[in-house]
Amino acid sequence: MTEHRGLADSSIPLSEAFDLALLDLDGVVYLMGELIPGADEAVAEFRRRGTVRFITNNASRSAEQVAALLTSRGVDASPDEVRTSAQALAAALATRIPQGGRVLIVGTTALADEIEAVGLVPVRTIDGGPAPVAVAQGISPDVTWRDLSGVVTAVRAGALWAVTNRDSTIPSPTGPLPGNGTLVAAVVETLGRAPDVVAGKPEPVMFQQTIDQSLGIRPIAVGDRHDTDIAAARAVRVPSLLVLSGTATPASVLNLPPDARPDYLGWSLTALTEPHPPVSQDDSDGVHVWRCGHWRVESSPTGLTLTGTQGSLEPDHLDALRALTVAAWAVADDGMATPTLTAGDAMAKTALSGLGLVGD
Structure with a gap:
């Protein structure tokens, strides 16, 4: 499999690009049994065009109990849509x-x-x-x-x-x-x-069985852990969305090894119903620059500098993370140690702080 040196993009919502969603539960749909905001709406939106399956490493509940918990939290589910470890x-x-x-x-x-x-x-x-x-x-x-x-x-x-x-x-x-x-x-x-x-992820068994038993032909896996959810998706060659509503953090995303990198990033499961902007790269004049939305990341021998660009008073910090992520992966693959992150302006300083990343 070709290793990731970047993130994929989609001009249409992922719910329109894929027809089978393989959803992790803890940290994606709910957190310690409590619904993560927007998860119910995201599942309902995906169901309008495709099929949803809930796949969990948590073996403490039966499929019937998981379905009942989901339904009680406003997410319609039946036991045959659940696969547990x-x-x-x-x-x-x-x-x-x-x-x-x-x-x-x-x-x-x-x-x-x-x-x-x-x-x-x-x-x-x-x-x-x-x-x-x-x-x-x-x-x-x-x-x-x-x-x-x-x-x-x-x-x-x-x-x-x-x-x-x-x-x-x-x-x-x-x-x-x-x-x-x-x-x-x-x-x-x-x-x-x-x-x-x-039995559970990252072993591919649960994903592969679910795909084989489902009608969908364009699956996407959604999880909050790179070492289980994303690794399992890559094992069965399925695109993946890593969300930051559970275990994963912006800092952990920047340091992912090539074999554990997702195709898409999102704050939560609502990212499944949204387009995903591209991260472009410009290597002219010997300077490596990555752009996403209203953000620019420049590489130097000492690290990465994030700068906000004109055009938005409240630029999306997720776009800043996307640009930083692709830049960090690229320099890591080229042999650079974990890069130092620097804020190029006040806007970038706010973004780095909001993402929980170290910035000057």
């Missing part, structure tokens, strides 16, 4: 162990139900009865040291070790909180090896 994990185990096999569950009832639905037997302890032939590990606020010790013991005894995802964090209104990946990491550290199966 618990479902993907259960499907993976069903192809690897015999029907009736005992599976140690570390996670919520939703994970146990999915295991049972594919003909396997969920158990909560390694004490009593035959030893489990597999372990299914997912996020739960009630996971304890004893639970993790059970995983270690079962895997050492030969059980197949499957995890729903390896997300290091989950978004919250107060900032990132520990995700399932932190619990998996504790077991990895103890065992000295990785899990046998990882």
Whole structure:
């Protein structure tokens, strides 16, 4: 796959350019169960022309519970429009162990139900009865040291070790909180090896299954994490939109490696219903300059300078970020260390401050 040296643009809203939206949930549609402003309207707008599917690494809720939560927040959804990492994990185990096999569950009832639905037997302890032939590990606020010790013991005894995802964090209104990946990491550290199966993003399984089962022929993935959502989209060669309503920040976007860069940037899911302006580059006279909207970024040996241009009293700071992003990616790919950001005028100083970026 060709690596990104820039962002894509679209003169029409993305909801008109694509007909299948693969939407992450936490940090995209809602945050800790609370609707992100505008998400309901964005989903409704996309549905007028295409198909929406909700795809989540969070294994703590069933598809029915996710659909009910979305509906209660004003986003119309049915269980068959939801794909969870618990479902993907259960499907993976069903192809690897015999029907009736005992599976140690570390996670919520939703994970146990999915295991049972594919003909396997969920158990909560390694004490009593035959030893489990597999372990299914997912996020739960009630996971304890004893639970993790059970995983270690079962895997050492030969059980197949499957995890729903390896997300290091989950978004919250107060900032990132520990995700399932932190619990998996504790077991990895103890065992000295990785899990046998990882069901969730960035593995491509959930995206590919959803695309294969949907009518859409022009899919786009929307997420708030480059290491899961965007990486999974790139794995199945699907364009992606990275939104800043969850885990991703402007600073993290500037430092994305080539294999984790999105095609589009937006503040939130509402970006799915908007056009996306181009970022142009001018390398005349030996000076590298990038422009987007009313913003100009110039590269020098010491870093990048952002300057506002004439024509708007309140230029869009997202356009400033787009220009900075393409410039930062380009200089990084050319071997420059993380560039210093400098404000060329008062307008740029306000933008850098508003984006949470360091500026002079």
